[in-house]
Structures are given as structure tokens and as C-alpha cells.
Amino acid sequence: MNYKYLLASFLVLLIGCEQPAPLTFENIHLSLIDDPDCSSQPCPIIDIDYPVALGEDEVSISISTGLENRIIESFQINPDGPKANTVEDAIAQFTQGYRADKAEFPDMNAQYEVSIILEESFRNEKLICFRQGDFKYTGGAHGNGVTLYQYFDLQSGQEFEFDKLIADRDGLANLAEEKFRAKFNIGPSESINSPGFWFEEELFALPETFGLEEDQLMLVYNTYEIASYADGTVEVAIPLNEVSEYLNLE
Template identity: 35%
Template sequence: MKYTLSILLVTLIFIGCKEDKNLIFETSSFDNERCSNCATVTISVPKAMGNKKLDEVINNALREEVIFILKYDDEVNANSIDSAIQSFQNEYSKLREKFPEESTLWEASINGAVTYENDRILTIQLDYYLFTGGAHGYGSTRFLNFDKTKATELGNEELFKDIVDFQGFAEAKFREQENIPTSQAINSTGFMFEGDEFYLPENIGFTNDGLQLFYEQYEVASYADGPIILNLPFEEIQRYLIPLSL
């Protein structure tokens, strides 16, 4: 009986240690004042909880990304999400003052979620939508990747052992998905890669199914085509990636 209890205790400790490697998040929500002349802003992003350096790195990166998406008024020194919301509102107010008959309300929504986490890598996806007048709004996705062991944010080139080698593989998969013959230029079917040369998107992130390459609207195709997304399963790309676990 004592032997059985000892095994159980060791097992629970082992499981607990493994679970401790996952970060703890809470949801941080932000919005602005509701009024007839106010833009509509809703933000919901994860916040890493704790006093570790990694938590600070993650939260700072998320804050800077949200500020970058929202900031419209260069005269405002936006150093927080609240001040970025105010920047967005200020620009809308200037428009209303200049064109009082303008009835279209500006809108911004940003939602973030953890899409991948193991003992080394963390990926957070931000989906956002902006409407600032005109025929249509603009929505997109941004990925933030982190090395938990080093407490650093990862650039795209740091996700791969050799990014040039991976790019060649990604181009082959892109051509296969989009039915672009290997004998023809990458833009031969209507894409708009600059210089008619394939390149990786700015937004690359991990999901539980693998790696996602996210080309924003206008990045390589027309607005009508929407975002172009290439999902690559882990089993196909493992040899190109940095070690994802310890």
C-alpha cells in the first residue's frame, strides 16, 4: 500500500511540474466611452500573470502591437492601450469637426488568444478589424511568437534553422495550393508578389496543427481575394524548424 501511494505521489508531482511550464493568462478588456459621437473600440487580449521576465516581455509585446494597430494621431504619445484608444477617438473627432454631416461611426475591434504553447514556444494570435469610413473596413491577423526559455520575442527568421531553405519548401507548397505551375512565374495566375518573386509573409505563427503563413489583404493579392493562408502540418516542416521543445 505504501509503495502504491509513493508511486502515485511521484506521478502527481511529475504531472504538476509539467503543468507548471504553461503560463497563466487572464483576459484584459478595454473599450472607450459610449456616445453618439464616439468611435466604437473593443479590445480583448490575454495578459500573462506573474512577475517573471517572460510575463513582462509578452505583455509589452502585446501592448505595443495593439498601440501600433490603433494609433492614428502622431501628436499623441501613445504609451498605453488606453492612450492608443484615445488617439483613435481623436482622429475620428477631427473628421467629425471637419465634416459634421459625416454619419459613419469608426470601429476597431482586437481579439487575442494563445494558439500554441509547449515548454519552449508560445504563440499569440491577434485578430483585428478596423473601419474608418469608405466602402469597407479592413481586417487582418498578427502573430507574436516567443521563446519561453530565453524570455524573448522571436522574429520570423528565428523560427527556422535556415529560413532560405524553408522558403523554398513553402513556395512549392504555395504553388501546389494555388495551382501555380512550377514552370511559370509566381505571378502568372494573378498574384502580386513584388518583383515576381515568392517571399514569406510578415505574419507567421504556430497553431496546434502546425505553422500558418498569413498573407494580409493587398500583401500579395487584391482586396477581393482576401487574405491568403497557407497551413503547413508539423510533420511536413519539422526538419526546417528550430527545436520546439526541450
């Protein structure tokens, strides 16, 4: 028997079955606190934390690019204006815009601000999810906070929308309404708007934002979606073991 041939064949098979290295990240923190220009010129408040995938493979690059693009979008004041190519460019453009407004309105006391915390919230063999908490102030009575989620396929690195994970939207909506009513003590025969919500035609509706976090699905209604600014973000958590039959997570 040719043992060398068998050993070589086994090694080829073993190498072919090796799993890719697990996706790992390092955290990036950006601010203007130590920027020397801010000692002589007005600067906005910038506080950014976000992960960058380590590695030069296609999946790592695709995910890092997707995360950075979302942060860049968060800095956009004028949707028709030029788009920055990097997060650093976005900060520079935002700073220039603030200085221009400050020069035009010198009595403006409040500083513009962008604060972003972006972090991994869920991962399985199929996908990875990131939660992004944003706060932005560009003048006016108050700033605006928003919670967003991003989903990436771990095989391709491509970003996709949560709707791709919904297997039974009606079933999900029925369970979500049950959980929503239970959290806010709304009886089954009461109007869904009885605590002061703004659902159209008094009919429950799923939120625009869904998040996967460890062992639960988050329903996130951002400011003004179903309630006033004073009410802030409205969130309802559903355990994954109760909602999994309506989702394609595996």
C-alpha cells in the same frame, strides 16, 4: 550514517529542480458599448479581446507588456503623433481623434472602428506564439484587416522575430512554394501569378508574416501583399511535421 543530512540535501536538490509554474492568462475585453459619454457624444466602435499573463514574475510582465504594446500600435493613426502608455489611453486618443474628425466633417456617416482579437496560438517548452487579427477603419471606401503574430521566449519573456526560428530559409521557401502551388492549382511550369497574384518578377516569395498554430505553420500574405483588397488575406498551412527540419523549434 547521517540520515538528516541526506534528507536535507535531497530536499534542497528537489527544490532546486522544481519547474516554474506554468504561464497562465486571463482574457481582457474592452469596448465602449456601456460608456456613458457615448450617449451624448460620437464614439468609434471598439471591440478588443486580449490575454494578460497572471503573475508578477519577469517573464509574465514582459509578455503582457509586449502584447499590450502591439495593441497600442494598432490604434496609431499618425505614426508621428504621441504614443499612448496603456491600451485604455490608446482607446481614449483614438476616440478623441474620431470626435475631432466628426466635428470637422459633420456629414461623415461611418464610424471609425478598431476590432482586435489576440489569442495564444502555439506553445512548447521554448516559446509561445500569439495570433492577432485586426480590423481598422478610419474613413475612406473601406477598412483594412491584418493578421499578425508575436513570439516570446518562455525563459526570458523577450519578444523575438520569426526569422530567429528559421534554420534553412531556402529549404523552407522551396517547400512553401510547393504547398502554395498545390493549394491554388498552379502547375510547376505555370507562372506563379497565373491565378492573379502579384509576386514580383513572377518569382515566388515567402510572406512577411509567419504563424505557428497548434500543429501547423501558417504562411500569411496580408491584404495587398500579393493580391487585391477583394482577394483579402491569402493563407497557406503547412503541417509542422513536414516543415520542422527547416525550423529551430526545439
